[in-house]
Amino acid sequence: MNRVAATIALVARREVSTQVRSRTFVIGLVLMLAVFGGYGAVFAFVGSQTSEASLVLDGQAHELREDLRSAADRQGLQLTLTEAGNRATAESMVRGGEADAMLTGGFGTFQLVGRDDVGAGLRTLVTGVVEQRAVTDALSAAGADPDRVSALSGVGIRTLEPADPERGQRIAIALAVTFLLFFSVTAYGAAVAQGVVEEKSGRVVELLLATIPATQLLAGKIVGLGLVGLLQLLILGAVGTVVALATGLLAVPAVLAGTLLSAVVWYLVGFFLFATLYAAAGALVSRQEELQSVTAPVAVPLLVPLLLAVAVLPTDPHNTVTTVLSYVPFFSQTLMPARTALGAAAWWEVLIALALALAALVGMVLLSARVYRNSVLRTGARVGWREALKRP
């Protein structure tokens, strides 16, 4: 047993040192950091667009100053209000970009003027305030009490389950984790297939198999590449976390820590599940050019949950299809962590999905080892699945 472990460790170490020295590793890392950076920048940009606005008030509009301020506070909009001495100054401020828009005119003739457009947030705010003011004044004039009308017309809104104030952030984290896992499992699963074919086409595999058993060679290769993938995942996760926290993009370290932990666990499960599949596929062919044809079908179970996680989960975290699939091995490694990040999965759900995935993994390891052993020394024509799966 000791010797088996030592052999697997030797093979794994070779894989790690070869991979880490390779250009693919560095390029992959840089590429992912760029994607991450772009993703963060877009979020930051969209965030700044919606939460900040500046308005210059001209003439009678200054009477609405207090109403505008309190309405902006209620909506979480950071509103900068300035008053220009005259209309021309106000207009030049809008034209020059110092203010997003100006409010001019008086009751009945108010005009909200932007340079070429007025942001939706600002538009809603100002029209709401003007309308409210008009109604209040009309009610007062009619002898009614505006406060009482307001109290009577209010509709309280509440949810049966506590609303999640961090939902937006959770969606962001869930998407990041989904992409990260998809990338890691795909890249390093494919690296396993490529490594297997490389040894086969380079003929070194015969020398290796004359020295150590096929299962140990396969196990070492998968463990080694899995560790490299994990290393990359951790680097990206750490960089992402630090950047997100430093820029104030995300403000929930607790959610993030839990999510990262679950990402690591699911990465390992997902990677090993797919790596065994990729290794078996790689053993069937003799040349790199043929690899695509056998690994393409493997990409399907990787893509389906990714699309579901991106398209369905953010808007509908409790969707039935995704909930059911999040238990199914080969889908769970993407869907369950996404649901966890969204706060839509209980801890026992995660455990059930993990148990099912591990059971599938045991089966896959046995099957893949058989295919590998049956096919890896057969060069030339592609080995058929049926033949490869034959009991030796």
Place this chain on the structure above:
Amino acid sequence: MLAIEGLAKRFGTATALDGVTFQVRPGEVFGFVGGNGAGKTTTMRIVLGVLDPDAGTVSWRGSPVDATVRRRIGYLPEERGLYPKMRVTEHLVYLARLHGMSRSAARDAAATWTGRVGLAERRHDEVQKLSLGNQQRVQLCAALVHDPDVLVLDEPFSGLDPAAVDTLSEVLRERAAAGIPVIFSSHQLELVERLCDRVGIISAGRMAAVGTVDDLRAASAERYDVTGPPAGWADGLPGVRVLDTDGARTRVELEPGTDDQKLLAAALQAGPVHAFGPYRPPLSELYRDAVADRPGTGGPA
């Protein structure tokens, strides 16, 4: 002793091996010869456990060869192959460690063997940067680096320059002298005859002959070279078959039980005899005879 007993292997409908049996003793260099597709590589692959036989066993010192024994075998596969991007020393150390060597012992052995085959200057180069001949030397080092108890080499001499052939011959004799069995296949029969203690000839998946070259000679019919008498002198002599005539020399083969003195008397009667003596056929001729009556085999390439 490395004992190969009754190996049988079929690939689909083709029979690759059919009852292959022979032994290689410690300290013995065993030459394994046969035509292309005769079953040499298949036999060696089965010895290394790379291929499973349909029947038969391979045993070492009386017990079946298992993973533990295989770690102690040095193997040179017919299909050469190394990791192209690994450096020479790094690669050899890796292989030695897979065989169970400690890191420092592996380093020392890698240095020793690369020096021995003349690759001392290339130790830190990537394998892919070496010429094919030098890659072949690295491959030889890979078979030797872990100080194996048994050597199994498939065509170790192919692709080597004369200097490397000499070095390898020396290494094989030296390893055998250290008490390990050495088995190698080759199509260079003069080399096999010079280097090997015993020879096994395989043809169409069966052993056609196994023994020392002298054994093989003794087993074949006696042959004589007679120089002197005019051509045609031996035609029609009972128990005598003329093999070929070259000028004044006639080469004949005697049927078992034919008296060589009667042959000499007949020769003297036909004319003056300048030379008369037994002919010792080289391995290449013995090989041809051994595989001659087997269908479906080519000669040595």
